[in-house]
Amino acid sequence: MALTRRLFLRRSLAGGAALLVACGEGGDAADGGGLRLLDGGPLDGGPLDADGLLDAGPSDVGADAAADAAPDMMVVECADPFAGGELVEVLDFASGDHPTFHQSLGQGWDGRLYFDLRQVDEDALLTPTEQFFVRTFYPDPLDPDRAGEWTIEIDGLVDAPLSLAVADLAPRDMGAFVLECSGNGDFSQFGLLSAATWQGVPLAEVLADVGVLPEATAVKISGFDEHDVPSRNGHSTPGAAWIIPLDQLAATGAFLATGMNGGPLPPDHGLPVRLYVPNWYGCACIKWVDTITFVDADEPPTGQMVEFATRTHQPRPAPALARDFLPPSMDQAAMPVRIERWQVDGETLFRVVGIAWGGYAVTDALEIRFNPDEAWQPVDVCPPMRANQPWTVWEHVWQPAGPGLYQVRCRVADDAVPTQRLDVGFYDRVVRVGG
Ligand SMILES: Nc1nc2c(c(=O)[nH]1)N[C@H]1C(S)=C(S)[C@@H](COP(=O)(O)O)O[C@H]1N2
Ligand SMILES: [Mo]
Secondary structure: OEEEEEEEEOHHHOOOOOOOOOOOOOOHHHOOOOOOOOOOOOOOOOOEOOOOOEEOOOOHHHHHHHHHHOOOEEEEEEEEOOOOOEEEEEOOEOOOOOOOEOOOEOOHHHOEEEOOHHHOEOOEOOOOHHHOOEEOOOOOOOOHHHHHHOEEEEEEOEOOOEEEEHHHOOOEEEEEEEEEOOOOOHHHOOOOEEEEEEEEEEHHHHHOOOOEOOOOOEEEEEEOOOOOOOOHHHOOOOOEEEEEEHHHHHHHOOEEEEEEOOEEOOHHHOOOOEEEOOOEOHHHOOOOEEEEEEEOOOOOOOHHHHHOOOOOOOOOOOOOOHHHOOOOEOOOEEEEEEEEEEEEOOEEEEEEEEEEEOOOOOOOOEEEEOOOOOOOEEOOOOOOOOOOOOOEEEEEEEOOOOOEEEEEEEEEOOOOOOOHHHHOOOOOEEEEEOO
């Protein structure tokens, strides 16, 4: 069987400051966020792609030479059962709707752009900016030409309110992270999920010098949220704000983003500034941030937090105080994104390509099942999961029992790994084989 050789950073070196930059000052959610090499590191000059993967190519000489030059890399041999075969077709998922991808649909709060997850691949991990999913378009009252004048008002329980000019921030690379709308679903082929590198400044750093009153326990981050056209059927409630407890701020790795994928933040993604919290659902990642308010322990949740309480898995009924809300974090999730039919040596083989994202620690216990009455099978993830962000692409060889509909589900065979959405079949995909 043919092998593909890939080099990857040794996991044990993940803390090596010379090699890897994790987003934030520690905290699990931020760990691994920056699979990003510092200039001048041992690999400087190597043919490194955006993910930090060094493609060794098919030749042993190349791989060994690269490994010699970079002792912190290791060579993994991944089996390629499809080598020399022919891709016959990419199957359509039979579940959900089939929206138009990569095109602006709707208006205002109901504005959407769905990303086609079938495009994700080991060597195409990041979502091109123009294909990155959008939930809520750029507000009509704002003028992109005046984005350079944007200020954030810092008020509430502070010594004196102040105004922060976004142009004065010195953004740097924060790492590669996924963003997922908590209302993502089969209706859009799960197209409200994308990955990018983000540039910005940690929120804890931005607020470090603010004179804060002793009773302040949290910050409320608010964004501009007015549109000329109301949301249809009251689908979306006006007012975008989220509250982060001060004692969690640094650990979340929250940052104010001013750029993505190395370019400026496009209008629809929050020009000139948005909140981004690694591994928190998109509803917390407030766009067009205009106010940061220091609040105390009696602060009620924002309308946005209440609107998204179910989708962020809050206790029911939703808590009366913001401080009793759970962090809107994403448990480990996984699903197939592309199922291909191949002819290899006269045999029909199916290649299931999937992603694993979210979660709080690396796992090697991913499993897949092709119908409720079939057995779970381990997914051999190669190279193994190295970090929770942005996501891990996996592949599985499938030989279906016969033609028909298959309901494909993933799980993590490790009770220590929380997977509340996987547990209820949230990311199930249905595929039709043959006939
Ligand atoms: N001001 C504002 N910020 C917002 C929203 C909004 O409607 N208004 N929607 C939120 C939701 S629900 C999601 S999923 C993300 C989507 O970010 P994106 O459009 O850049 O992908 O933005 C969040 N920030
Ligand atoms: Mo969302």
